Amino acid sequence: MNITIAGAGYVGLVTSACLAEIGHIVICFDKDTEKIEDLNRGWCPIFEPGLQEMISRNMGEERLFFTDQANLAYEDADCILITVGTPQRADGSADTTNIDQAALDIAENIQKDVAVAIKSTVPIGTNERIEAVILDNAMPGLTVEVISNPEFLREGSGIYDTFHGDRIVIGSSHERAARIVEEIYQPLAIPVLHTDPRSAEMIKYASNTFLAAKISFINEIANLCDLSGANIEDVSTGMGMDKRIGNQFLNAGIGYGGSCFPKDTQALEQMARQNDYDFKILRAVREVNDRQKQTLYRKAKNLAGNLSGKRTAVLGLSFKPNTDDIREAPSLDLIRDLLDEGADVVVYDPVAMEKVQRLFGDKISYASSIDEAIERAELAFIVTEWKEIKEFSLSKYRESMKTPLLFDGRNCYSVKETEKHGIQYVSVGRPGVPDTYTGSRPTDAF
Numbered sequence: 001m002n003i004t005i006a007g008a009g010y011v012g013l014v015t016s017a018c019l020a021e022i023g024h025i026v027i028c029f030d031k032d033t034e035k036i037e038d039l040n041r042g043w044c045p046i047f048e049p050g051l052q053e054m055i056s057r058n059m060g061e062e063r064l065f066f067t068d069q070a071n072l073a074y075e076d077a078d079c080i081l082i083t084v085g086t087p088q089r090a091d092g093s094a095d096t097t098n099i100d101q102a103a104l105d106i107a108e109n110i111q112k113d114v115a116v117a118i119k120s121t122v123p124i125g126t127n128e129r130i131e132a133v134i135l136d137n138a139m140p141g142l143t144v145e146v147i148s149n150p151e152f153l154r155e156g157s158g159i160y161d162t163f164h165g166d167r168i169v170i171g172s173s174h175e176r177a178a179r180i181v182e183e184i185y186q187p188l189a190i191p192v193l194h195t196d197p198r199s200a201e202m203i204k205y206a207s208n209t210f211l212a213a214k215i216s217f218i219n220e221i222a223n224l225c226d227l228s229g230a231n232i233e234d235v236s237t238g239m240g241m242d243k244r245i246g247n248q249f250l251n252a253g254i255g256y257g258g259s260c261f262p263k264d265t266q267a268l269e270q271m272a273r274q275n276d277y278d279f280k281i282l283r284a285v286r287e288v289n290d291r292q293k294q295t296l297y298r299k300a301k302n303l304a305g306n307l308s309g310k311r312t313a314v315l316g317l318s319f320k321p322n323t324d325d326i327r328e329a330p331s332l333d334l335i336r337d338l339l340d341e342g343a344d345v346v347v348y349d350p351v352a353m354e355k356v357q358r359l360f361g362d363k364i365s366y367a368s369s370i371d372e373a374i375e376r377a378e379l380a381f382i383v384t385e386w387k388e389i390k391e392f393s394l395s396k397y398r399e400s401m402k403t404p405l406l407f408d409g410r411n412c413y414s415v416k417e418t419e420k421h422g423i424q425y426v427s428v429g430r431p432g433v434p435d436t437y438t439g440s441r442p443t444d445a446f
């Protein structure tokens, strides 16, 4: 079967590589010529553990091809998986322009019957609409069946997630197309849920926003722990032991970021509005997250006062570890707040520095290691729990910083250990606010 993947972004590349890895012949098409040239030169444009190797291996074995030519990509395809971006519009809704463009490209270039699966996250009803767009513009007589096949992988563990997903959702009223797509994934032996296209589209939004809600909920509990002296880690553990709650996505911190949760919560909120429905929980999930992204900064202001001119280290810039993706990363909000305050900001991340440099230029400094970032710093913030940051020796903060004042947005260290090392340590939802804390645990820290 000839498989074409439309879009060589994060989902497109991971899916292309994994499908080639299980023996399929895959053509990955992107309209971004530079990206395709890089890929054909053997250079993977994103950082994702194992991806570069998997792409190279499958290109070498002639199972994986990249092209920027729509005709080459679509004319022979039996199945097309659409993975193009669906970014956020100014009003919060999902922009499906790329999906519409892909549909027109497909219509113009297909020469035979084809199954089209939309993996991109799209508003309810998009699959039905896109099928009509393709049929209206394709050569008469061709059978084109569009099905919804939302993607659930996480950045940083995309390959693992593709091979070990909890479910594959196929939303379709077309038996043939559903069978073709199921056959493609069959070697993965992942349970398949068959449903209608609208329910499949909703499953994607409902899953992401539910996970975002879990994070905002635990962050609210953490803030209350801060004020009441309870410890969020024990609280999360105790909650997670209840199988009905589950122990994942209960890590309190500096708020969620990334290319999906912020955009998908807003898109679903907007869909609710369009249906004259006031989705109250969803609004709260977003508002809590916006506030949470500022919590650590406000705690720092309370403790350290005026930050102007103070050398401040920001450790970890990507929205989560094991990726160079900085879309909606909490680090960006923190850096902006610190710059507004006149702080002298120095940042470090193992892989995301280049992308941050493109945003902030010479307004901040870039260290080549954690050691260099914290040298003579008066404050340090941990924003992303990269392994090397989590495991960084506490004694080095004590030795290198001008004043060892550490704000940890990911609860990387034990509070007791930081006390032992003489570090003023402020984390999220855990007792141990330092003696020098100037406020009276003010609620305005939240």
Ligand SMILES: NC(=O)c1ccc[n+]([C@@H]2O[C@H](COP(=O)([O-])OP(=O)(O)OC[C@H]3O[C@@H](n4cnc5c(N)ncnc54)[C@H](O)[C@@H]3O)[C@@H](O)[C@H]2O)c1
Residues within 6 Å of the ligand: 006, 007, 008, 009, 010, 011, 012, 029, 030, 031, 032, 035, 083, 084, 085, 086, 098, 099, 101, 102, 105, 119, 120, 121, 122, 151, 152, 153, 154, 155, 259, 260
């Ligand atoms: N990133 C994730 O972890 C993830 C996980 C699950 C689902 N999703 C969803 O999958 C979709 C893609 O996300 P992403 O992060 O991979 O996006 P991305 O921004 O990394 O990549 C999108 C790619 O699509 C290409 N593109 C745009 N229009 C095109 C067209 N007409 N034809 C061919 N290529 C085109 C762009 O050039 C870009 O390379 C989104 O809807 C997203 O919500 C993302």
Ligand SMILES: O=c1ccn([C@@H]2O[C@H](COP(=O)(O)OP(=O)(O)O[C@H]3O[C@H](CO)[C@@H](O)[C@H](O)[C@H]3O)[C@@H](O)[C@H]2O)c(=O)[nH]1
Residues within 6 Å of the ligand: 121, 151, 152, 153, 154, 155, 156, 208, 211, 215, 248, 249, 250, 251, 252, 253, 254, 255, 256, 257, 258, 259, 260, 261, 319, 320
């Ligand atoms: O307990 C937790 C878990 C996560 N996060 C944060 O939540 C964000 C998102 O993390 P994660 O879900 O692991 O990464 P994504 O790659 O954004 O994956 C989400 O978004 C994808 C795109 O839709 C979906 O496919 C995945 O199923 C969904 O988990 C990150 O900022 C994390 O730091 C927390 O703060 N606490």
